Each structure stands twice: as C-alpha cells, then as structure tokens.
Amino acid sequence: MSNSIVSINQLSKTFHTNKDQVQALRNINLDIQEGEFITVIGPSGCGKSTLLKIIAGLDLDYQGEFLLEGKNVKGPGIDKGYIFQEPRLFPWLNVERNIAADLNIRDPKVREKVDELINLVKLTGFEKSYPRELSGGMAQRVAIARALLRNPKVLLLDEPFGALDAFTRAHMQEVLLDIWKKNKTTMIFVTHDIDEAVFLGNRIVILKPRPGSIQDIVPVVLPIPRKKTSESFQEIRLQVVNEFEKIEALQSAF
C-alpha cells in the first residue's frame, strides 16, 4: 500500500539462548496508515514489546520485512519516538531542559516549540521543576513532550501508563488522545489493559503467545471522546475479551 507508514510482512523473531531457541514472533503481517492510533494488546510473553522494539529500530535481528515509509530501518532514531514504561528522564535536568535534551533551550526555535509542548502536555508552571519533584504521570508527560519535540513519524508507547494509578491513568489517556487529535501523530500503543486498548485505539491488534502472532485485529469505530460506560464501548470490549478467552482455551489445551 502506498500510504501506509508502517508495513510489516511475514515478520518473525527468534531469541537464541545458550542451548535452545525461542520463537517470540511468527508471521506478523500488519499495515498501519498515517495518523492511525493502533493499540497492541496481549497476555504477557506474547511479544508485544518485542514487536515495538523492532519498529523502533532497537532490535534489528529479525526475519521477514519491516518498512517505515517504504524504507528499511537501520537503527533507533528521532523519527520513531519511543516512550518507555518508566519516564527515563535525566534527573539532573529540569522539565524544559529534559524536553530539549541535546538541543539548546536558548535557541529561540527550540524555546518556542518546548513552550508549545509544555502547554500541550499540560505542564505549564512546572518548566523549572526537577524530575524528583514530579509525580509519575507528570514525568511521563515530560517524556512524551521530549519525543514529540523531534516530530516523530510514529510514536511508539510501551505500556507507558502501566505504573500509574487508575485516576492518573484515565487522565493520561485523555491527554494522549488530545495530543493525537491536535498533532495527528501515528501512534502504536502497547498495553495489557483491555479498557485502555478500546478507549484509545482505531484498531486493536490482539496478540497471542507462544509464539507471538496476531490473533485478531478489531476495528474500533467509535467517536472520540469515548465513554467507557457506553453500550457500544462495552460491545467492543466484550469482543476483545472473547478473543482473549479463545487464546486461553488454546493455551490450556497444551
């Protein structure tokens, strides 16, 4: 497809340990269009983080084809923004300098964009705060702003809200949707929370483990903002839960 930003064909990945080898991913086929919000969900050990690391260019040892805007990825870079489970901020830099990171905050162009992003991730007033003074949610928003400053073609998020409490998590989901609506950045969001996957995604990629492969892709055609209590939301949620039950039945058969 011409306008797909990420295209994955017959992708497999095997981990080699001392004696044996474990297949982490098998025959993954996935096309992601520009501006899509993809959520990837699956039980632990299904290879969802492995898939994200491959897209990020952090893992180059795989079989099959993976193209970003039609080109091979040779390593990590700013065009593939990556949000880790933990914020991973530089503890010796304040919020605005963390966002700028290797760029000079005194450069008026950088300054302007940093201010814009601080506003976007709702951190106004905390520009000069240090990471130790921030809550988990705030720190993760700094990490998101740091990635967005570099205008990534795709933003990869690896269970970014996993360590947050339920309230902060819900708030962060709203913030992320807000960013997505304003910036139209393509998002690939890995999670193990079904509600989160349904709430955020255009399409939900459900992975099953041993070896990691796609069980199903569920489209979510619900208007945004979504209400988690609405009937249509619950319908899709149920669909995902059903797929999970199928996976479980399959696993326990072994």
Next chain:
Amino acid sequence: MSEQVKTQVNSLEIGRNRTKFRWKFTKGNDFVIGAAIPIIILAIWQIVGQLNIVSPIFLPTPTAILQTFGDLIASNELGVHLGVSIRRALIGFLVGGSLGLLFGLLTGFSYKAQYVLDPTVQLLRMMPGLALAPLIILWFGFGEVSKIVIIAEGAFYPLYLNTFMGIRNVDNKLIEVSKVLEFNRAKTIFNLILPSALPNILLGLRLSLAISWLGLVVAELLGSTAGIGFLINLGKQNSVTEYIFVGIIIFAVFGKLVDSFVRILERKLLSWRDSYQG
C-alpha cells in the same frame, strides 16, 4: 476536623510534651549539639592538667596549647609553616588528582584502555604509601619533589577509581534513551555520561583532597625544614608537646574545612539528586 477528634489530638500532644523532652534540630542549635562532646572532653582535660594528675610533658592543658598557638601566630611562624604545607598539598593534589581524573576517564570510556591500564593501577594501588616513601626519597631526594610525589601518589587513586566507577555506573536505560533521541558521541559524553558520573567524581575529589592532606603529614614527617609536619617534628625533638598538639589541630581543622568546601560544592551541583537525606 470534628470537635471530638480535635480534643483527642490536643490531649495527645500534651501527653507527649509532658513525658518526653524532644530535641529540636534547627540551624542555630545543631552547632551547639555537635560541639557538646568536644567541649565536655576539653573541660575534663583542663581539670586533669590543672590538678597535676598528668605531667604537662605528656599532656599539656588546653589553655597551654592555646597560649603556644597564640605565640606561634604572633611570631608569624605558624603562617609560614601553614603556607608551605598548603602549597605542597595543593600541588600534590593537582598533579595526582588530575592524573587520576584523566586515567579514570580513559579507562571508563574505553574498555581497551581498561584492559591495558587497570590491572597495573590496581597493583600499584595496593602498595602502601608509607612503604613507597623511602623509595621516592631515594629517587627524588629530600627536596620538594619527593614530597609532592608522595602526596600525588595518594591523591591519584580515589579520583581514578571513582571516575571510572561513575562512568561505568551510568544507567543503561538512559543510554537507550540517548540512542532513541539520536545523541551524537559528544552529546552522549557531555550531556549524559559526565553529569551522570558527577556524584562519583565529586566523591573522588573529596577523598583525593583528604588523602593529599594525610599524605602531607607522611611527607613532612619524613624530613622537612618547614611546614606543619616540621613543626610537629620540632616539638618531638625538643619535648615541646604543645607544638605537636598545635600541628595536629591545624591538620584536623584544615582537613575539615577543605572537606566542608567540597560538600558545599556537592550540594550545589547535585541538588537534583533524589536520595535519602536523613
């Protein structure tokens, strides 16, 4: 808060005040608290001396030491000796410390340099400075050079070891971030590795300064014609015990001052740290 809870809290507070004397650590009186033990010791010492329980040759009274101290300052002798000692320690520290930092950076950044240099450094480190001193004197004579070499030798290791460790302790998770953010080599070194290693480097600096000051004692006691160590030797040879005490006190006070300076530096530079403050 409801009335009932309020009164309960009040009665609790009163109870606590009655039964327990509570220390209050505020800026003004933490000095008083810290000085309590030395003051008590000094008082006992003075009384013991005044009652002639111990000979003043063995243990001169604090007031006698203070008297000598004043005389030495008045005749400017102390100033001269202190100047000579500080100069020696500083030069020795600068030579040894900067070499330690340099080699620490080298072995920290390059594992090849580590394999080539580190075993030798570790071997040399295990040689006690006091045992090396006669050899250094044999090679460099009794002049200034041998003293500075003795001090530099000691100052080298703490900065070397801590710089190396600081670089090798950089969080791999942050290194991964630097790759995702496409830091170039220079940015990785100056914006990530060095700031991250700074707590260790400053610790090395502190230890190196302390060792320089201690190495100074060794160097000067082995033979010198000026300096605080010379003053102590003079006291020993002429049975002027006060001189020994004045020398020891000077070493202690200056050592503490230098250490406090580095700690202030640490607090300024490392205010971002999120660690247990007691």
